[in-house]
Amino acid sequence: MSLSDTNSWKGIRTELLRRIHDRIWQPGEQIPHEADLAEEFGCARTTVNRALRDLAQSGLVVRKRRAGTRVALNPPQRATLTIPIIREEIEALGHTYRHSLLERDLRPLPPVLHGAFQVTLGADVLFLKTLHFADDRPYAYEERYINLEAAPEARDLAFDRISANEWLVHNAPYTHGDLSFFAVNAGDNLSRQLDAAEGTALFAMERITWSADLPITHVRLIFAPGYRMRTEI
Amino acid sequence: MSLSDTNSWKGIRTELLRRIHDRIWQPGEQIPHEADLAEEFGCARTTVNRALRDLAQSGLVVRKRRAGTRVALNPPQRATLTIPIIREEIEALGHTYRHSLLERDLRPLPPVLHGAFQVTLGADVLFLKTLHFADDRPYAYEERYINLEAAPEARDLAFDRISANEWLVHNAPYTHGDLSFFAVNAGDNLSRQLDAAEGTALFAMERITWSADLPITHVRLIFAPGYRMRTEI
DNA sequence: CAGTGGTCTAGACCACGAG
DNA sequence: TCGTGGTCTAGACCACTGC
Numbered sequence: 001m002s003l004s005d006t007n008s009w010k011g012i013r014t015e016l017l018r019r020i021h022d023r024i025w026q027p028g029e030q031i032p033h034e035a036d037l038a039e040e041f042g043c044a045r046t047t048v049n050r051a052l053r054d055l056a057q058s059g060l061v062v063r064k065r066r067a068g069t070r071v072a073l074n075p076p077q078r079a080t081l082t083i084p085i086i087r088e089e090i091e092a093l094g095h096t097y098r099h100s101l102l103e104r105d106l107r108p109l110p111p112v113l114h115g116a117f118q119v120t121l122g123a124d125v126l127f128l129k130t131l132h133f134a135d136d137r138p139y140a141y142e143e144r145y146i147n148l149e150a151a152p153e154a155r156d157l158a159f160d161r162i163s164a165n166e167w168l169v170h171n172a173p174y175t176h177g178d179l180s181f182f183a184v185n186a187g188d189n190l191s192r193q194l195d196a197a198e199g200t201a202l203f204a205m206e207r208i209t210w211s212a213d214l215p216i217t218h219v220r221l222i223f224a225p226g227y228r229m230r231t232e233i
Numbered sequence: 234m235s236l237s238d239t240n241s242w243k244g245i246r247t248e249l250l251r252r253i254h255d256r257i258w259q260p261g262e263q264i265p266h267e268a269d270l271a272e273e274f275g276c277a278r279t280t281v282n283r284a285l286r287d288l289a290q291s292g293l294v295v296r297k298r299r300a301g302t303r304v305a306l307n308p309p310q311r312a313t314l315t316i317p318i319i320r321e322e323i324e325a326l327g328h329t330y331r332h333s334l335l336e337r338d339l340r341p342l343p344p345v346l347h348g349a350f351q352v353t354l355g356a357d358v359l360f361l362k363t364l365h366f367a368d369d370r371p372y373a374y375e376e377r378y379i380n381l382e383a384a385p386e387a388r389d390l391a392f393d394r395i396s397a398n399e400w401l402v403h404n405a406p407y408t409h410g411d412l413s414f415f416a417v418n419a420g421d422n423l424s425r426q427l428d429a430a431e432g433t434a435l436f437a438m439e440r441i442t443w444s445a446d447l448p449i450t451h452v453r454l455i456f457a458p459g460y461r462m463r464t465e466i
Numbered sequence: 467c468a469g470t471g472g473t474c475t476a477g478a479c480c481a482c483g484a485g
Numbered sequence: 486t487c488g489t490g491g492t493c494t495a496g497a498c499c500a501c502t503g504c
Contacts, residue, residue: 230411
């Protein structure tokens with residue numbers, strides 16, 4: 001199966017891509033129906049369907065029942081980010097991972113998170129401050145709230161051996177979540193923890209995960225200076 | 234077709250997800266073969282295959298020929314980022330888009346980009362500085378290099394009406410690219426352009442795109458204070 | 467080598483939504 | 486309303502890779 005083989009769905013995808021890149025099919029233009037393409041390529045409609053579904057997922061074409069398939073007018077740049085467990089990210093870079101638990105207590109959910117967390121406003125949540133190291137250099141600073149209704153066993157865990165990050169991934173699978181990225185200035189505390197000059201711009205990530213309607217955890221990760229999140233498109 | 238319907242691939246996916254979430258199938262554990270699941274659900278193997286392929290794409294299970302399908306040990310957090318054209322992003326927020334071309338000239342490729350851009354070291358590239366506005370407030374600052382070998386028509390375009398961002402999306406489709414995100418401090422120039430206090434942490438994005446082996450463009454976008462890039466997982 | 471996922475087929479019915 | 490994509494089936498052969 002080569003990529004130019006028009007009997008395989010990948011081969012067909014390659015040929016469809018070529019026609020879009022070469023502007024044989026202009027942006028916004030409707031392309032032939034699955035049935036016609038299947039006939040042209042001498043394959044089953046299912047195979048063409050598979051190729052077109054793949055192009056639709058990447059955003060290059062837009063498909064609608066009855067209206068047919070069109071080359072996207074504004075192909076969005078769509079990228080898949082893979083966010084690994086911090087330990088794995090560090091070890092993949094060839095460094096030694098270590099983390100240190102700075103703080104751990106039960107406290108009421110801070111008001112700023114009421115909107116995001118919604119439920120269980122009365123109960124205390126577990127709060128953790130963790131510092132992640134790569135080869136003994138600070139790598140990321142983490143502040144996390146864990147909803148004990150979603151992960152009751154967390155109440156009795158110290159999180160000094162295994163990080164909350166890792167424990168939750170293994171023990172509190174989520175169904176969905178919100179993820180956002182932004183930049184912050186290193187304040188007094190951050191600059192000390194991350195060994196950065198005060199005011200340094202730091203890359204930060206915030207994540208909330210739910211299991212069905214039950215919020216599990218809110219975490220804010222702030223990375224040491226120089227951090228880049230990369231991906232391919 | 235409801236999500237609990239085990240005759241639809243989505244329904245089957247839901248049921249498989251439930252078994253993983255409920256730890257009926259433990260992380261690392263092998264799950265039944267497609268054929269067995271098809272028999273259990275009373276459907277064709279193709280349908281089970283579709284559900285399992287979907288779970289594999291999201292990283293929740295790992296599939297290997299002969300070795301079968303296993304629940305992932307470390308389900309990576311995988312998120313799809315959709316990066317729209319700036320104009321559309323702003324208009325989607327209900328604001329009016331406008332941009333201003335600050336600088337436009339031909340120049341040799343700066344040495345820092347030689348590694349990334351690789352080819353055509355001799356020829357000049359088109360350099361553009363653009364400021365994007367939302368309702369007359371600065372939204373993002375852009376520095377861009379365009380390889381004129383990949384997009385020769387760009388040489389004669391002013392990019393004052395349509396932004397380079399948008400023109401390239403429509404006229405120089407790429408096959409692949411690199412994307413990265415990081416944080417920078419507002420220096421003298423940035424703070425003036427983006428109306429930010431000097432030193433403010435700003436969210437930045439860098440992107441290089443290629444058409445096959447030919448680099449098309451390198452762009453660095455720096456967003457005004459407060460910008461967040463969001464997605465759902 | 468043989469078991470497992472990967473893919474293709476030919477045909478069918480259905481759901482959606484544009485016209 | 487009816488054309489188009491979405492999906493399912495039953496069966497088949499193939500490719501990879503662990504045993």
